[in-house]
Amino acid sequence: AQKVTQAQTEISVVEKEDVTLDCVYETRDTTYYLFWYKQPPSGELVFLIRRNSFDEQNEISGRYSWNFQKSTSSFNFTITASQVVDSAVYFCALSEANSGNTPLVFGKGTRLSVIA
Amino acid sequence: DSGVTQTPKHLITATGQRVTLRCSPRSGDLSVYWYQQSLDQGLQFLIQYYNGEERAKGNILERFSAQQFPDLHSELNLSSLELGDSALYFCASSVSLDASGNTIYFGEGSWLTVV
Numbered sequence: 001a002q003k004v005t006q007a008q009t010e011i012s013v014v015e016k017e018d019v020t021l022d023c024v025y026e027t028r029d030t031t032y033y034l035f036w037y038k039q040p041p042s043g044e045l046v047f048l049i050r051r052n053s054f055d056e057q058n059e060i061s062g063r064y065s066w067n068f069q070k071s072t073s074s075f076n077f078t079i080t081a082s083q084v085v086d087s088a089v090y091f092c093a094l095s096e097a098n099s100g101n102t103p104l105v106f107g108k109g110t111r112l113s114v115i116a
Numbered sequence: 117d118s119g120v121t122q123t124p125k126h127l128i129t130a131t132g133q134r135v136t137l138r139c140s141p142r143s144g145d146l147s148v149y150w151y152q153q154s155l156d157q158g159l160q161f162l163i164q165y166y167n168g169e170e171r172a173k174g175n176i177l178e179r180f181s182a183q184q185f186p187d188l189h190s191e192l193n194l195s196s197l198e199l200g201d202s203a204l205y206f207c208a209s210s211v212s213l214d215a216s217g218n219t220i221y222f223g224e225g226s227w228l229t230v231v
Contacts (some may be wrong), residue, residue, distance in 0.1 A: 037222070097214070104161065
């Protein structure tokens with residue numbers, strides 16, 4: 001069965017520090033997709049990235065970068081030079097190609113607090 | 117703005133009552149998903165509809181039901197409400213049936229408080 005683990009419940013950093021949010025997943029499928037979503041204090045879920053299981057190339061988008069490693073079943077998210085506006089709960093999610101009854105499975109989330 | 121619209125944004129109701137949450141998917145999206153976010157259970161998948169038909173079911177209680185109408189908007193009906201049903205209910209949409217190959221965009225959610 002598919003499972004996503006975000007071991008870090010809460011992280012607190014000082015502004016301008018770099019921070020990495022960990023995500024470990026479990027799946028039996030060879031074809032699957034990994035996602036990151038951001039949930040700011042206002043509550044909405046904001047899509048950040050989708051990555052398929054055949055593309056292990058790391059991705060960078062501005063201050064955000066993602067490190068996908070199939071060997072360790074991890075899809076970690078790094079924010080460089082963090083800002084107060086980055087304070088939010090971040091969710092990692094998994095979708096298997098043969099997802100059956102659960103299209104998208106989420107981890108418990110990591111609450112990031114960036115202090116000025 | 118994700119393009120997914122949910123109403124109402126906030127709702128307070130009493131135990132035993134029934135409420136309906138409404139969702140309009142992004143233009144062109146045929147799949148609609150409902151998720152429940154509670155403090156203890158996290159984000160839980162409830163149900164998916166594709167072009168009017170139920171296609172996947174998660175941990176949805178029998179007291180809850182949903183449907184997707186011909187204009188593709190969806191409604192989630194919650195009945196015989198209990199205190200434990202208090203949560204943030206998300207609607208999401210994607211273009212096709214298969215969630216894995218598509219980005220699923222979420223609405224802003226409907227905050228339900230049962231008192």
